[in-house]
Amino acid sequence: MGRHVVARVDEVDIGKSKLVKVAGRDIALFNVKGEFFAIANRCPHEGADLCKGQLVGLAESDEPGQYRMTRHGELVRCPWHGWEFDIRTGKSWCDPARTRVKSFDVSVANGGTVVEGPYQAEIFQVSIDEDYVVVEI
Amino acid sequence: METLVAPRPATLSRLGAIDCDVHPDAPRRADLMPYLDDYWREMVTSRDVDLLELTSYPTRTPPFNRPDWQAGEGKGVDKLRRNLLDPFGLRCAVLNCVTGVHAIYDPYLAAALCCATNDWLATEWLDRDPRLRASLVVPLQNPQAAVEEIERRAGDKRFVQVLALAMGEMPLGRRFYWPIYEAAERHGFALGIHAGSTYRHAPSQSGFPSHLVEDHVHQSQGFAAQVVSLVAEGVLVKFPNMKVVLIESGVSWLPGLMWRMSKDWRGARIEIPWVKEPPAALIRKQIRMTAQPFDAPLDPAELERIIEHLDADDMLLFATDYPHRHFDGDAALPAGFPERLLDRFVGENALSTYPRLEVLP
Numbered sequence: 001m002g003r004h005v006v007a008r009v010d011e012v013d014i015g016k017s018k019l020v021k022v023a024g025r026d027i028a029l030f031n032v033k034g035e036f037f038a039i040a041n042r043c044p045h046e047g048a049d050l051c052k053g054q055l056v057g058l059a060e061s062d063e064p065g066q067y068r069m070t071r072h073g074e075l076v077r078c079p080w081h082g083w084e085f086d087i088r089t090g091k092s093w094c095d096p097a098r099t100r101v102k103s104f105d106v107s108v109a110n111g112g113t114v115v116e117g118p119y120q121a122e123i124f125q126v127s128i129d130e131d132y133v134v135v136e137i
Numbered sequence: 138m139e140t141l142v143a144p145r146p147a148t149l150s151r152l153g154a155i156d157c158d159v160h161p162d163a164p165r166r167a168d169l170m171p172y173l174d175d176y177w178r179e180m181v182t183s184r185d186v187d188l189l190e191l192t193s194y195p196t197r198t199p200p201f202n203r204p205d206w207q208a209g210e211g212k213g214v215d216k217l218r219r220n221l222l223d224p225f226g227l228r229c230a231v232l233n234c235v236t237g238v239h240a241i242y243d244p245y246l247a248a249a250l251c252c253a254t255n256d257w258l259a260t261e262w263l264d265r266d267p268r269l270r271a272s273l274v275v276p277l278q279n280p281q282a283a284v285e286e287i288e289r290r291a292g293d294k295r296f297v298q299v300l301a302l303a304m305g306e307m308p309l310g311r312r313f314y315w316p317i318y319e320a321a322e323r324h325g326f327a328l329g330i331h332a333g334s335t336y337r338h339a340p341s342q343s344g345f346p347s348h349l350v351e352d353h354v355h356q357s358q359g360f361a362a363q364v365v366s367l368v369a370e371g372v373l374v375k376f377p378n379m380k381v382v383l384i385e386s387g388v389s390w391l392p393g394l395m396w397r398m399s400k401d402w403r404g405a406r407i408e409i410p411w412v413k414e415p416p417a418a419l420i421r422k423q424i425r426m427t428a429q430p431f432d433a434p435l436d437p438a439e440l441e442r443i444i445e446h447l448d449a450d451d452m453l454l455f456a457t458d459y460p461h462r463h464f465d466g467d468a469a470l471p472a473g474f475p476e477r478l479l480d481r482f483v484g485e486n487a488l489s490t491y492p493r494l495e496v497l498p
Contacts, residue, residue: 064371064411081404094406
């Protein structure tokens with residue numbers, strides 16, 4: 001377990017993603033409306049890179065022919081077969097009990113804290129003036 | 138060479154089975170005349186509407202019918218009693234009158250002939266043996282008239298389901314048909330989809346085949362398309378209390394379809410968000426199948442595996458498909474059918490499929 005600095009906040013725009021490697025794992029980092037989320041990059045179906053998937057909303061319906069979009073940008077659609085994963089939990093929308101990707105706690109920390117604290121910033125030259133994304137793993 | 142011999146199933150006549158697919162003789166003009174008004178009597182006479190055969194099902198083709206049943210004496214209900222109801226010890230039997238009414242282009246002629254066929258069924262069959270029930274024939278070409286026909290018969294509980302064909306004008310999930318389903322569900326009718334084609338389209342999804350055997354095998358494509366349509370268009374979601382019975386569909390093709398559709402749904406469900414659970418779950422809840430013919434492996438021991446693949450004990454309904462030839466004697470139970478499911482298969486499943494079906498205990 002450790003807290004890993006994986007990116008500068010301004011490296012990942014809202015609605016975008018970045019593939020980061022932490023402790024030997026490929027992790028897909030997403031910026032959803034300014035909030036950061038991290039899930040394992042590999043789709044449990046056929047292994048596609050989830051960091052290349054689009055962030056989408058949840059399509060819902062109470063009646064054939066009627067549509068409602070909620071939770072804008074909070075699901076990632078796998079780029080290969082369109083399976084949807086909840087960016088907050090890693091759970092597949094269609095089969096939440098059995099199909100999921102691991103999700104990781106993410107936080108944002110100021111460079112000043114990062115330099116002093118127990119963070120592992122092996123690949124970063126941390127500057128105290130900026131904010132960093134920290135993944136716990 | 139070792140021959141596989143089916144274990145002899147429990148004696149059918151002691152089970153009091155509900156037979157969910159029995160065919161009466163198709164009515165001809167002379168049979169329907171008493172039930173038509175003067176306008177339509179004139180029309181069917183001057184237009185020579187008589188033998189209402191479907192091209193996909195020429196009733197007189199010899200290989201379709203079992204010779205010993207055909208040779209029997211009598212006709213109508215008397216013959217049915219002697220050939221089937223008595224010797225098979227049936228508790229009741231659902232008559233499916235599959236004729237050309239489904240293929241008529243004229244929506245008003247279709248309505249008149251459906252209404253007359255239902256009158257004829259009630260008078261010449263249902264009134265004559267308390268064990269008989271029937272599917273209502275309705276003009277799917279004319280949903281408004283179909284709804285009126287359902288309303289007209291709603292008080293006669295001997296009509297237990299509304300009949301459609303596996304291959305018709307367009308997929309049965311389309312909203313065009315929804316008024317029919319709304320009325321059917323409201324009055325507790327199931328939707329029965331019987332093998333057969335109106336020949337609006339080729340019976341194969343790659344064009345017209347050359348041989349009769351191909352027509353027969355392609356029926357399962359037709360049923361598969363209907364199941365997928367009913368799921369995707371939202372009919373099963375919209376009418377959750379209406380069971381859909383696939384009649385003469387065969388059985389073993391369905392598990393593969395359920396697996397595939399449930400998998401494809403995961404990636405494409407955003408297009409049909411009203412389908413909120415895996416299609417296989419919806420299919421298991423609402424789709425039923427009659428079990429003659431049963432397209433099973435030759436080894437009866439493998440039949441149970443197919444039933445396990447369905448993964449639902451209430452989907453299969455006992456049927457003989459009388460007078461068509463699928464078995465000899467009274468061996469109507471598919472060889473190898475598991476004993477543990479027999480009570481459901483021959484009775485309970487039909488009772489939960491057809492809310493209108495009232496039988497003595």
